[in-house]
Amino acid sequence: MSFDTKVSGVTILTKVTPEQAEILTPEALLFVATLHRTYEPTRQALLQRRKDRQQQLDQGQLPDFLPETRHIREDGTWRAAKPAPGLADRRVEITGPVDRKMVINALNSGAATFMADFEDSTAPTFSNLVDGQKNLKDAIHQRISYTAPNGKQYNIRKDGKIATLIVRPRGWHLDEKHVLVDGQIVSGSFFDFALYFFHNARKSLEIGIGPYFYVPKMESHLEARLWNDVFNTAQDYIGIPRGTIRATALIETILGAFEMDEIIYELRDHSAGLNCGRWDYIFSFIKKLRQRPEYVLPDRSDITMTTPFMDAYVRLLIKTCHKRGVHAMGGMAAQIPIKNNEAANKAAMDKVYNDKLREVKAGHDGTWVAHPDLVKIAMNVFNEHMPQPNQLHIRREDVHVEAVDLLNTNVKGAITEAGIRANVSVSLLYMEAWLRGLGCVPIHNLMEDAATAEISRSQLWQWARHQARTREGVPVTAEYLLKVLDEEVDKLAQSMGEQGFKASKILEAKKHLATQITGKDYGDFLTSLLYDDIVELDNPKARI
Structure with missing residues (x-):
């Protein structure tokens, strides 16, 4: 039985515990609905404005005051x-x-x-x-x-x-996506x-x-x-x-x-x-x-x-x-x-x-x-x-x-195989943890969150897109990166052991990451790309 919000037009599409019901009170949900009904059109217009701005940047316009x-x-x-x-x-x-x-x-x-x-x-x-x-x-x-x-x-x-x-x-x-107001998904x-x-x-x-x-x-x-x-x-x-x-x-x-x-x-x-x-x-x-x-x-x-x-x-x-x-x-x-x-x-x-x-x-x-x-x-x-x-x-x-x-990229440094492998590893391990419900995890002696994982996968995409070369002269192609991805997954399988690997979300993370490192498809945010995998609806047919 779905949770009764007792608020007209407000639907929660997943199970709610008694402790969670103390937060999801009718009064609080009515306030959520009030903000949605008042400001959702503005939010959507601003998100469209982001897309329009990205098109302008893609066509050669640069940011300016x-x-x-x-x-x-x-x-x-x-x-x-x-x-x-x-x-x-x-x-x-x-x-x-x-x-x-x-x-x-x-x-x-x-x-x-x-x-x-x-x-x-x-x-x-x-x-x-x-x-x-x-x-x-x-x-x-x-x-x-x-x-x-x-x-x-x-x-x-x-x-x-x-x-x-x-x-x-x-x-x-x-x-x-677990909450609807008047049939519309609510803003996080x-x-x-x-x-x-x-x-x-x-x-x-x-x-x-x-x-x-x-x-x-x-x-x-x-x-x-x-x-x-x-x-x-x-x-x-x-x-x-x-x-x-x-x-x-x-x-x-x-x-x-x-x-x-x-x-x-x-x-x-x-x-x-x-x-x-x-x-x-x-x-x-x-x-x-x-x-x-x-x-x-x-x-x-x-x-x-x-x-x-x-x-x-x-x-x-x-x-x-x-x-x-x-x-x-x-x-x-x-x-x-x-x-x-x-x-x-x-x-x-x-x-x-x-x-x-x-x-x-x-x-x-x-x-x-x-x-x-x-x-x-x-x-x-x-x-x-x-x-x-x-x-x-x-x-x-x-x-x-x-x-x-603000646009000066006179950066000392190089693209290296070690840097590529580090980006693949961080992306994989963070995405795997995120799919298990963890948003902040220690990886290679750093506390990684969504932001650092985003840098890692975006660099891989950028290097493949523009056919960059490593310091050693190796071309960074989609094929090369997918090969590195396979190799890094194999390393994790060995280090985790058979049972640990099967219990992990590494293969799900690999599936998503493989779509993001070829220089073609590019998801706006990893969190949006992965989100549907952690949405738990009481009735799967209700998925929006």
Whole structure:
């Protein structure tokens, strides 16, 4: 029997547990439906605009600053909202998925804030999403605990020194196929935002830290305008003042980088600044310019924050944010502690230290880490070089970034067989884990999420498309990459053993990856490409 939502026009197409029903209340689902009915036409128009823009790029147009919004960029008088309570000092932010143990560990980690991620770190099974909402509600209401299979207890620390909670809903491009409103699939953005906001906004205000959000993968200021409209509607709906919500926009698309001022402007009453979503940014750079041979990049390991187009992006983001009085947040340290290898672990931790030192000296107000053990390293760096809560006073008026700087691919490096095999391996292993419901997994001593897997498969596509050659002179063809794919799958079969391999999703991952590395078909997002494989409908005939 399907779940009775008790809301006209709202249908849930999968099983719902009693605990999940506490989140999927009629009142909360009515709010989801209200957002859908009000704003779904705008979302669809913006998604079509993305497709139209991609066609223009494919035909030779290059990204540039918008002439029609020049007045916003050049007007030096306007400012966004002042930092909200709990967000004035964000020197170290930890990020990760919304499973119960992670939520407790992140809140207890000593970081200033915790970004609970429904997007790149969470595979969107219905259970992951709704159970994650329950975990966050329990956290905000200070009743969260967890007992591990080995009996170990996890609880929120009692000294009050827990991280400020910030929630990242899914991006505008992602759907929630388990939920229909008036027969239409609901946006993953509306679903994630609405459930968290409805259940937690008032309690957040009561404890003085929120409700706060990160908004991902926007490609234009018009997409920020839609978020701002949603925020105003949400606040009016439950009767709290406009401007209560604060949102940090991730600049993780090359098109978004050309509209930083405009994105802050659209969100200005709700803006908490911008973040350098650097892994997705590299992915977007490749993806948007993928038909242009002059933008072919070398091995992923050669693309660093000192690479010209990345350096320009960082400098412009810091200058833009501080000009408007909001935080400029640094990027993710993907390293994780390496056990049983002291030398390798020291080298990895040194990379984290140097990365965070570069960020704080550049003028960032804070940074991201993915593992609790990295919080102390990042905190020490920022404490030493940023004794005050932030660096909004550093205006970076020395910075002058033009369009050519954001597109400068003068990158030192090469395409290598090792780089190709690493990309194939990371893509396979991440996609396999995602198909099992895991969105954030350690691979080759790095914490990989959807963004880093996207770089890997996009580079393979790009190299095949433009008939690149390795440093050794080997042409990178579709046939060559498919051969490498077979070989890497064989290696995994041997390392996993027969039983482990059969129990894995490697063959399903291989099937999908094989369609993405020939230089022909290119899925907009891996998460969209794989999504139907984890959709679980109560009635398969109801599949949309």
